[in-house]
Amino acid sequence: MAGARKLPTRDELSTWREFIETTERLRNMLTARLQHDTGLSPGDYAVLLALSEAPGSRVRSSELASLIGWERSRLSHHLGRMERRRLIRREECASDSRGAEVVLQPTGADAFHAATAPHLRAIRELFIDALTPEQLAAAGEIAAALQTHLSRPASNATERSRT
Amino acid sequence: MAGARKLPTRDELSTWREFIETTERLRNMLTARLQHDTGLSPGDYAVLLALSEAPGSRVRSSELASLIGWERSRLSHHLGRMERRRLIRREECASDSRGAEVVLQPTGADAFHAATAPHLRAIRELFIDALTPEQLAAAGEIAAALQTHLSRPASNATERSRT
């Protein structure tokens, strides 16, 4: 048995398309608004949020990466761009000379503080206000179910490592 | 009235985060699988799908753009990359010499045919199988509600053009 799984029906496929296209559109609109209102990208916002919650507004680079769930190289590239804009600064780490510490700069702190209210408002307007309380709850359950499912090793590869 | 909208509650915000992060993860896993199984990106797949459904496997460039909902410049860049890989070809358009026609190439047709079953299977495994039928229906309703809401002009800018 196994091997040829049943393919999605027409209805399932159209639900999938609507779902994935809508969430992409939602993300794009959020990004555009954040950019327009505050000049920050979602990446900038994530970095600044994590940084401003850290004691002393400074975090080891690899810890920052795991806080926001990024690969280190992605973070490194992004920090380079943020450093050019004076949002953050990188310092050598005292305890481990391989390491780097990321430090929030005044420019970055200001940008983040100015961004948080508009961003939260946008989330409310574009997402929360679009749904009934029941739908919002259902969205949470769907996300949880997907998250669980995607973390199952088998969902990565069904019948793919059968060598 | 108006101006200071209520900010999201802690619960709403955590639902939001779970939702948006999960859909992003889902998209990433789908992309990785498509890439791994077939060597195509989601963009490639969308272009090839539209092209292979078109009469004669050829479409005017701007029509292709509207079929898959892309900006023309995005499409132009992508077609350039696909042309380098011999997946498609661009021809001058007979009826309108400004225009270009995109033509499916054998390499592209083969790649697309080889990709469709694995891709549909991945959608089933990663998305549909993760949800109960009720959750799947709810996902469709949520997408529809969001789509409607996001198309409302006011949801783009509440109190933003109040000059």
Add this chain to the structure above:
DNA sequence: GAGTCGTGATTGACACGTCAACTATGCCAC
């Protein structure tokens, strides 16, 4: 048929992401 305007498509600059090297330390064994 010259002027103007809209449309079809491409281009260049740049932000963002991934992957695969690569550098530089730390760390442990011996």
Add this chain to the structure above:
DNA sequence: GTGGCATAGTTGACGTGTCAATCACGACTC
């Protein structure tokens, strides 16, 4: 203290996406 290995972080190449500018042509007017 040297060899081997893991860890921290950076870098380069390249695919992808947006924006603004540009080019070329069609269409319409006079």
